[in-house]
Amino acid sequence: MPLIRNGVLAENIFADAADGQPLPDGPVIVSLKRFLAERDTLLARNAPLGVRLKSEESPEALGEDVARLKLIVLEFLKFRDGRAFSWARMLRTRLNYRGEIRAAGDVLTDQLAFMHRVGIDAFQLPDKITLEMFRRALDEMSNVYQPSADGRKTIRELHLYQSLPR
Amino acid sequence: MYRYDEFDAAFVRERVEQFRHQVERRLSGELNEDQFKPLRLMNGLYLQLHAYMLRIAVPYGTLAARQLRMLAHIARKYDKGYGHFTTRQNLQFNWPKLKDVPDILAELATVEMHAIQTSGNCIRNVTADHFAGAAADEVEDPRPVAEIIRQWSSLHPEFSFLPRKFKIAVSGAAADRAALRFHDLAVEIVKNGAGETGYRIYVGGGMGRTPYINYVVGDFVAKPDLLSFLEAVMRVYNEEGRRDNIFKARIKILAHTLGQEEMCKRIAREFAEIKASGTLQLPAEEIARIQAYFAPPAFEDLSDEMPRGDADFEAWKKTNLHPHRAPGYAIATISLKPIGGVPGDCSADQLNALADLMDCFGLGEIRVSHEQNLVLPHVRQKDLPAIHARLKELSLATANAGLVTDIIACPGLDYCDLANARSIPVAQAIATRLAPRQNEIGELKIKISGCINACGHHHAGHIGILGVDKKGVEFYQLQLGGSAAQDAAIGEIMGPGLGAHEIVDAVERVVETYLSLRRNGERFLDTYRRVGAEPFKNMIYREQLHAAH
Amino acid sequence: MADAQMLTANRLADGDVVYWRGGSWVESFAEGETFATPASADAALAAAQEFVARNLVVNPYLFEVRDRRPVKERELIRAAGPTVRADLGKQAEGLAAAPADAARDFASVPHPPAREKEDDVSI
Numbered sequence: 001m002p003l004i005r006n007g008v009l010a011e012n013i014f015a016d017a018a019d020g021q022p023l024p025d026g027p028v029i030v031s032l033k034r035f036l037a038e039r040d041t042l043l044a045r046n047a048p049l050g051v052r053l054k055s056e057e058s059p060e061a062l063g064e065d066v067a068r069l070k071l072i073v074l075e076f077l078k079f080r081d082g083r084a085f086s087w088a089r090m091l092r093t094r095l096n097y098r099g100e101i102r103a104a105g106d107v108l109t110d111q112l113a114f115m116h117r118v119g120i121d122a123f124q125l126p127d128k129i130t131l132e133m134f135r136r137a138l139d140e141m142s143n144v145y146q147p148s149a150d151g152r153k154t155i156r157e158l159h160l161y162q163s164l165p166r
Numbered sequence: 167m168y169r170y171d172e173f174d175a176a177f178v179r180e181r182v183e184q185f186r187h188q189v190e191r192r193l194s195g196e197l198n199e200d201q202f203k204p205l206r207l208m209n210g211l212y213l214q215l216h217a218y219m220l221r222i223a224v225p226y227g228t229l230a231a232r233q234l235r236m237l238a239h240i241a242r243k244y245d246k247g248y249g250h251f252t253t254r255q256n257l258q259f260n261w262p263k264l265k266d267v268p269d270i271l272a273e274l275a276t277v278e279m280h281a282i283q284t285s286g287n288c289i290r291n292v293t294a295d296h297f298a299g300a301a302a303d304e305v306e307d308p309r310p311v312a313e314i315i316r317q318w319s320s321l322h323p324e325f326s327f328l329p330r331k332f333k334i335a336v337s338g339a340a341a342d343r344a345a346l347r348f349h350d351l352a353v354e355i356v357k358n359g360a361g362e363t364g365y366r367i368y369v370g371g372g373m374g375r376t377p378y379i380n381y382v383v384g385d386f387v388a389k390p391d392l393l394s395f396l397e398a399v400m401r402v403y404n405e406e407g408r409r410d411n412i413f414k415a416r417i418k419i420l421a422h423t424l425g426q427e428e429m430c431k432r433i434a435r436e437f438a439e440i441k442a443s444g445t446l447q448l449p450a451e452e453i454a455r456i457q458a459y460f461a462p463p464a465f466e467d468l469s470d471e472m473p474r475g476d477a478d479f480e481a482w483k484k485t486n487l488h489p490h491r492a493p494g495y496a497i498a499t500i501s502l503k504p505i506g507g508v509p510g511d512c513s514a515d516q517l518n519a520l521a522d523l524m525d526c527f528g529l530g531e532i533r534v535s536h537e538q539n540l541v542l543p544h545v546r547q548k549d550l551p552a553i554h555a556r557l558k559e560l561s562l563a564t565a566n567a568g569l570v571t572d573i574i575a576c577p578g579l580d581y582c583d584l585a586n587a588r589s590i591p592v593a594q595a596i597a598t599r600l601a602p603r604q605n606e607i608g609e610l611k612i613k614i615s616g617c618i619n620a621c622g623h624h625h626a627g628h629i630g631i632l633g634v635d636k637k638g639v640e641f642y643q644l645q646l647g648g649s650a651a652q653d654a655a656i657g658e659i660m661g662p663g664l665g666a667h668e669i670v671d672a673v674e675r676v677v678e679t680y681l682s683l684r685r686n687g688e689r690f691l692d693t694y695r696r697v698g699a700e701p702f703k704n705m706i707y708r709e710q711l712h713a714a715h
Numbered sequence: 716m717a718d719a720q721m722l723t724a725n726r727l728a729d730g731d732v733v734y735w736r737g738g739s740w741v742e743s744f745a746e747g748e749t750f751a752t753p754a755s756a757d758a759a760l761a762a763a764q765e766f767v768a769r770n771l772v773v774n775p776y777l778f779e780v781r782d783r784r785p786v787k788e789r790e791l792i793r794a795a796g797p798t799v800r801a802d803l804g805k806q807a808e809g810l811a812a813a814p815a816d817a818a819r820d821f822a823s824v825p826h827p828p829a830r831e832k833e834d835d836v837s838i
Contacts, residue, residue: 082327086404089324094439110205117323140184143173145317147445155173193728195770215793216804218730246803263729508799579789580797590799638787
């Protein structure tokens with residue numbers, strides 16, 4: 001499963017630790033449930049920590065600890081479940097999260113542009129989605145109507161800019 | 167009407183190419199049907215009983231002559247020579263081929279049309295009062311608001327995979343001609359005590375299996391705050407709408423489960439944050455810029471002088487005209503419900519002829535109403551006889567707007583994969599039976615749906631009919647007393663379903679009951695509200711033959 | 716006599732309704748193959764999956780027929796075309812052969828001259 005971060009293929013340095021399994025050394029991703037249960041131990045470790053959120057789990061459950069997480073994985077169990085788009089937005093705005101937000105799971109190429117716009121900056125994709133397809137997906141629509149986490153100029157802003165006296 | 171700038175035009179063109187690529191990937195197998203289905207739905211493409219169906223967006227029901235011509239061209243080139251106007255002001259083609267759809271969309275893009283988000287779990291076509299900009303009772307033209315919402319909702323990155331579809335309607339008049347109260351979200355333009363104009367926002371209405379009338383979540387939202395407020399509503403819905411059960415996934419369920427107080431609280435929290443961030447605030451200049459596109463035509467200085475004509479013209483005047491805010495003008499409804507015809511259908515020839523008529527009389531716009539009729543919003547009264555004569559030649563002069571033969575019917579089992587029963591033949595049979603008495607009967611809105619999805623809006627019919635399937639046989643359930651106007655109400659079910667051979671008689675008995683009980687020329691709806699369901703129930707089932715199923 | 720079954724699907728590229736016949740698809744209901752036993756019907760449905768995998772058809776399914784006529788209204792209409800437009804669909808192309816008289820139950824209407832299931836709420 002290739003990992004794409006900031007538009008390029010990247011190495012995944014995080015290990016997934018299932019609930020109940022002993023934690024490996026180094027960067028690790030745990031479930032929200034495990035994080036809430038073993039919070040102190042996990043945060044005391046001298047290694048980057050990530051939390052994996054299911055679609056029904058709001059990042060608000062992480063409280064103020066969110067700032068101490070290097071990585072948040074948003075699971076897309078079914079591509080139709082669009083809650084994680086709002087979780088990403090929430091992380092970037094209300095929770096002011098600056099770390100990596102990674103999408104993983106049943107992701108359609110056709111959702112990638114939307115994900116990128118709401119502030120997801122890393123993608124763990126099914127094997128058949130190549131880097132080339134990823135880049136193409138992001139470039140398909142050059143103009144957007146809504147302001148979003150990506151800070152892109154909206155069509156209205158472009159229009160305004162155009163009509164300014166030079 | 168709104169005209170695309172280069173960015174809007176590029177947006178639609180690129181969307182076409184995106185879909186073209188998606189179709190290629192489907193035909194090559196790179197995408198399977200399960201993956202492709204939400205993508206094609208977001209471009210308005212269904213797979214129906216006989217063929218694909220393409221639903222083309224008509225934003226707030228407004229069309230120009232050149233757009234009518236393009237629709238006619240597409241009907242001829244890619245379809246079977248006709249289209250169907252829907253209860254959300256859109257147009258449907260029933261026979262496109264998947265491999266042709268990218269080309270169809272490319273041609274539509276040349277006249278600033280598209281099929282973006284006319285289906286799928288996203289924000290759908292934003293509808294508005296079909297008398298916008300013309301009606302005498304208007305506070306403010308709702309279409310600039312609808313256009314602003316349309317842009318904001320187009321390919322919104324956060325809200326393209328909602329729990330379910332989301333329908334928005336806008337109105338700017340005291341009379342509700344946009345069926346606001348049955349929408350997921352409705353915007354009503356209102357004036358406050360200080361004479362300022364703002365928006366009353368409703369949330370949680372819907373038809374379908376469990377109909378609901380929406381409630382107020384924002385009594386007076388200031389103009390600059392509109393999109394911030396809407397974004398707040400959408401975020402609450404996207405985060406908390408149910409995804410476990412497709413029949414409980416609309417915002418109406420969330421709104422009525424949480425209750426008004428809690429819902430308002432959650433929206434308020436999001437709204438405060440979004441507003442504070444400033445990213446979605448609407449400057450007055452932007453609102454003014456969009457409003458400028460909808461400036462009315464320069465009305466001539468005329469006085470009210472309704473011309474007289476032959477019996478047909480006089481009859482048509484009585485039913486199909488509505489008062490205009492400018493003296494000497496009228497709003498004319500073109501009925502797409504010829505007696506015995508297919509409700510809402512329009513042939514390519516008719517579309518071309520209407521475009522010519524518009525050019526001939528200097529009419530820049532035509533509207534589609536959610537009642538599946540067309541409207542010419544700004545007609546000079548002195549032009550009415552000539553226009554009527556031309557419409558008559560085109561079989562578009564049926565004098566029945568709002569009457570019992572002006573029936574709304576979904577395509578039903580004749581076309582639709584989701585349907586349980588046919589609706590069009592029921593509409594035809596009822597119209598034929600009651601046409602001779604339609605003027606005597608007066609205002610009576612019949613709405614027919616072929617299945618629980620309620621595309622015929624049967625819950626809001628004065629008489630509503632729902633087609634159901636009992637072991638492969640068509641049955642029809644009768645509801646009375648619904649209304650889609652500002653006195654919104656959900657119709658009451660009268661009793662068990664009636665067979666196809668009984669339903670027309672039953673409707674006739676309902677009408678006769680009304681006529682026998684009516685006082686002072688009151689409408690059917692008023693009689694029903696005054697006397698209640700009992701007299702009607704008794705008459706409906708008086709002679710019923712219950713098939714033993 | 717127990718009901719027989721037939722197999723239908725939609726062609727992917729153009730959406731046309733097709734019927735299974737001897738390992739392939741035909742456009743006319745009249746030429747479609749009838750399965751007298753559930754076993755033969757299921758075998759055909761299984762074989763049809765190959766056409767799905769090859770992206771030629773979508774959503775193949777079996778339906779009941781009696782005396783070479785669909786039992787359900789829906790399949791009658793699907794085989795012939797819209798009952799309200801005799802000039803459209805298979806009935807107008809000589810491809811039907813199930814009688815298109817499904818409009819019989821409604822009070823007689825002058826038709827315009829020549830033109831159980833699960834709730835799927837994906838509309």
